[in-house]
Amino acid sequence: MAGSVFVETPPRDAEIAVVGGGVAGMSTALFLARAGRDVVVLERGVPWGDASGANAGTLSLQVKRTEVLDLCKLSLDVWKRFGAEMDIDVGFGQPGGLRVATTEAEVAHLREYSEEQRQGGLEFEWMEGNQLRDMAPWLSTSVRAATFCREDAYSSPLLSGGALPAAVGKAGGRIVGHAEVTDLKREDGGYRIETKRGALRVKTLVITAGPWSGQLARMLDVALPIYVDVNMLSVTEPAPKILDRVITHIGGILSLKQLANGTILIGGGWQGRGRFAGMEKFADHVRLGQNLTTAVSVVPDLAKLRLVRTWAGYEAVAPDALPAFGRLPNNDGAYIAAAARGGFTFGPAQGLLISEMILDKPPSTPIGRFDPARLLTGAHA
Amino acid sequence: MRETDLLVVGAGAAGLSAASEAAKHGLAVTVLDDNLLPGGQYFRRLPTGYHHTHETVFDKERQRANALYATTGQKGITYLNDAVVWESPENGVLAFARGADSGRIRAKLTIIASGAHDRPAPFPGWTLPGVVTAGGLQNLLKGQRVIPGRRAIVAGNGPLVLLVGATLARAGAELREVVEAAPILKRLAGSIADLIAMPKIVRQAVDYRLAIMKSGARLRTGWTVIEARGADELEEVVLAPIDATGKVDRSRARAVKADLLVVGFGLMPSIELVRLLDCKLEWKPLRGGWVPVRGADFETSRPGVLAVGDGAGIGGVEMALREGKLAGVIAAERLGKLSRDQAANLKAPIQAEIAKVETFRRGLERLYAMPPAFLDLLTPETIVCRCEDVTAGELRARQDAGFGSTAALKGTTRTTMGRCQGRNCLRTLSALIAQASGQPIEQVTMPRPRLPARLVTIGDLLQEELPPIEMPKDPHLPRGERVS
Incomplete structure (x- = not known):
């Protein structure tokens, strides 16, 4: 496999190991490798094979809580820079997004929520009546109002899954697939990592393993409570233009977008079924129906399209639903990005910020409130 | 319900x-x-x-x-x-x-x-207008009485080749060539004892053959299609013999003008x-x-x-x-x-007939066993996934770059993820992975099955009565299980 970004076994020694080959891990590895550091990514399965590849790729500012707006803006900026400055095609698009309200109560809720976000620094436009119809004639007449955020965007989980690992390799990083970590130990001021593809010693350890992060932290005696959602997602056959904005819903669970290839992604976070232990995850028949019902109630033309595929993917969430990343408590030289609620959106920012910590650079945005130490069992009420 | x-x-x-x-x-x-x-x-x-x-x-x-x-x-x-x-x-x-x-x-x-x-059989030009599958042609003929062309060539492997050839001949096409990849004439002697378990079908096959001969078409065995050519639609078809080792002998290739190529490499x-x-x-x-x-x-x-x-x-x-x-x-x-006895009495004669069909099929399988020349036909420009326009060259480049698993190739090229849900490309994708990794094809991981089993119109799925939607109080908070 000449020219491959992947290596069969990890080196015996490396400066930095990143455990978890999804968006947070690849972003971390990318910034470290580009800074000339010796970095190896250890992935339990196929890189990008779980949450990073199974999500909808929605990068929406206005669905986020006010506390994370700055972090979200930073991450959107990094997503954009991947393509614009680093020649990494992640399928980024920024058509702006509409967050819709369909009842009087939802309109009131949207006003209240968006006002709070405005105070948190979000820019948006209030849309209703003809203005809304002119912008989005494809919306159902049941949509009474919407907020339009120009910064709402998307990127392609599929394209980025090929492009980011390739970029890591190009920058000098190494990636080892099927290298599930079976043990972690502190040793000689660094870490000894046992994997299914061999052991290695590193100075610096970064855990970016999504829902598996908590189990890895526990190997270093850190107990972090992590939950996992099983989000469903559906995609239609390719179609001529149906909608040209990213859609979210203030009162319903929904995300909608039409990609460059004409397919429409329908999601929002409806829960599938499954157990984390067995890696079993399936779509749920009833909630798929409810997801599609909600989608058609907002964009009626979707009813004419055919459904090609529905799947389910994990999302790691902290109990307070805020991102949890930074230094791994009580372990010098170890870092973690354990959960985000929007891990695909925040992954690039988490990677950048963790690389800044490792490189002793000032953080691009303050991250104190996301310190995972807040979640330590006992510290978390 | x-x-x-x-x-x-x-x-x-x-x-x-x-x-x-x-x-x-x-x-x-x-x-x-x-x-x-x-x-x-x-x-x-x-x-x-x-x-x-x-x-x-x-x-x-x-x-x-x-x-x-x-x-x-x-x-x-x-x-x-x-x-x-x-x-x-x-x-x-x-x-x-x-x-x-x-x-x-x-x-x-x-x-x-x-x-x-139809089993997908990619070769250069197989997606040109004018190239159809054996199953597709049968559909058009039986369901619409349409022949999507005039000067026809049938190529492939298996009993459908003869059937399609005869069908086209009788339906009035100008049948030029009927090309069977397996050297069935050489093998006939070794299969006939099993084949005559179903004498009617053997007779039918002879009829099909006669119909093809009568039409003036040339019947080749041990030959295959290797390329379909044309600017915007099919103009000519390149045929070549397969040698005793199963390799295509390009030195003896010949081009035949046609505007319809029916390809049937089995089901x-x-x-x-x-x-x-x-x-x-x-x-x-x-x-x-x-x-x-x-x-x-x-x-x-x-x-x-x-x-x-x-x-x-x-x-x-x-x-x-x-x-x-x-x-x-x-x-x-x-x-x-x-009752068990009643059922046993009814089953026995059917089972006896099934045994005969099985004997016949064994003969047929020996007769038509396909020489292993398949992936040799792929050029870098040959499309493997026609829904997403992914070529063999792209897939091989991804494989060389380390994205060699089913999941990685799917994820990075979208192969198998289009409208056909993999029906037209998964077999080829698996064969490419098997070839690169040295595994037998049956050990290549299949993509996880996803619903819907077939494409369905979203509007249809909304007809079902569903329980009222319960919204979570705070959609940000976790809804799933605690895992650490």
């Missing part, structure tokens, strides 16, 4: 035979058919109200066909056409899309008779539904590849779910008719309409 004793999915030879037999013994049977008219592929017919004067090779089948069509009006049978089964929300229940009539059905027993589709069982039902599969290359594991009485690894006909392993129409009939008896026995 609808309820039924026996649910039959598919209304081809196997499905209709099963339904007919089961209903005869008193079962309430529902047949879900994704076609508009019963008959499936082999017994496909003109839409209601269409007439034709031109005789085809299928006219000899009229009697058997009419008997099958009549099944849908038989007492005890509810026939639902244009119904796409897309998922199983719970054990014993299937969901189907059928316009305003979409919904779910609960059955005590389910027989899946899902049939087969594959349609296993979408059995996969979605999590039935165990096994690799049987002589039966078309992946097939559901079946126990005695055709039961899959999923209790209460039987599989018959080509969808359970390519066996042809004669096998499908008999397996279906036998499954009908089995269903009636299992649901208490026949």
Whole structure:
């Protein structure tokens, strides 16, 4: 496999190991490798094979809580820079997004929520009546109002899954697939990592393993409570233009977008079924129906399209639903990005910020409130 | 929700035979058919109200066909056409899309008779207009009496090649060449003892051959198509012989002008539904590849779910008719309409016939065993995934870059993720992975089955009555299990 970004076994020694080959891990590895550091990514399965590849790729500012707006803006900026400055095609698009309200109560809720976000620094436009119809004639007449955020965007989980690992390799990083970590130990001021593809010693350890992060932290005696959602997602056959904005819903669970290839992604976070232990995850028949019902109630033309595929993917969430990343408590030289609620959106920012910590650079945005130490069992009420 | 004793999915030879037999013994049977008219592929017919004067090779089948069509009006049978089964929300229940009539059905027993589709056979130019599959051509001819061209070449491997050649000849095409990849003439002596277990079919094959000869077409064996050429549509077809080692001998290649190329390199069982039902599969290359594991009485690894006909392993129409009939008896026995003795008496003659068909098939399999020249035809520009326009060159470059697994190739190129849901490309993708990794193809990971089993219109899925939506109080908070 000449020219491959992947290596069969990890080196015996490396400066930095990143455990978890999804968006947070690849972003971390990318910034470290580009800074000339010796970095190896250890992935339990196929890189990008779980949450990073199974999500909808929605990068929406206005669905986020006010506390994370700055972090979200930073991450959107990094997503954009991947393509614009680093020649990494992640399928980024920024058509702006509409967050819709369909009842009087939802309109009131949207006003209240968006006002709070405005105070948190979000820019948006209030849309209703003809203005809304002119912008989005494809919306159902049941949509009474919407907020339009120009910064709402998307990127392609599929394209980025090929492009980011390739970029890591190009920058000098190494990636080892099927290298599930079976043990972690502190040793000689660094870490000894046992994997299914061999052991290695590193100075610096970064855990970016999504829902598996908590189990890895526990190997270093850190107990972090992590939950996992099983989000469903559906995609239609390719179609001529149906909608040209990213859609979210203030009162319903929904995300909608039409990609460059004409397919429409329908999601929002409806829960599938499954157990984390067995890696079993399936779509749920009833909630798929409810997801599609909600989608058609907002964009009626979707009813004419055919459904090609529905799947389910994990999302790691902290109990307070805020991102949890930074230094791994009580372990010098170890870092973690354990959960985000929007891990695909925040992954690039988490990677950048963790690389800044490792490189002793000032953080691009303050991250104190996301310190995972807040979640330590006992510290978390 | 609808309820039924026996649910039959598919209304081809196997499905209709099963339904007919089961209903005869008193079962309430529902047949879900994704076609508009019963008959499936082999017994496909003109839409209601269409007439034709031109005789085809299928006219000899009229009697058997009419008997099958009549099944849908038989007492005890509810026939639902244009119904796409897309998922199983719970054990014993299937969901189907059928316009305003979409919904779910609960059955005590389910027989899946899902049939087969053409095996994809990529070579340079195979996506040019004017190149069609054998199954596609049969559909056009039987369902519309259309020949999508004039000067025709038929190329491929298997009994369909002769059948399609004869069909085209009798339907009035200018048949130029009929090209069979296996050296069947050399092998005939070694197969004939088994083949004559079904003398009628042997006679039929001789008829097909005569029809082809009479048309003036050239019949080649041990040759294959290696390229289809043309600016915007098919203009000429390049043929070449296959040598004794299974390699294509390009030095003897020759180009033949044509505007229709029919390609048939065999059929594959349609296993979408059995996969979605999590039935165990096994690799049987002589039966078309992946097939559901079946126990005695055709039961899959999923209790209460039987599989018959080509969808359970390519066996042809004669096998499908008999397996279906036998499954009908089995269903009636299992649901208490026949005693064990009664059932045994009914089963014995059908099983004896199935044994004959199996003997015949063994002869056929030896006759048509395909020389292993397949991936040699791929050039870097040859499209492998035609929904997403992915070429063999792109896939091989990804493989060289380390994205060599099914998941990584799917993820980075979208191969198998388009409208066809992988039916036209997964086999080729798996073959490429097997070639690069040195694994046998059956060890290459299959993508996880996803619903819907077939494409369904979203509007249809909204017909079902659903419980009211309960919104989480705070959609940001976790909803799933705690994992650490």
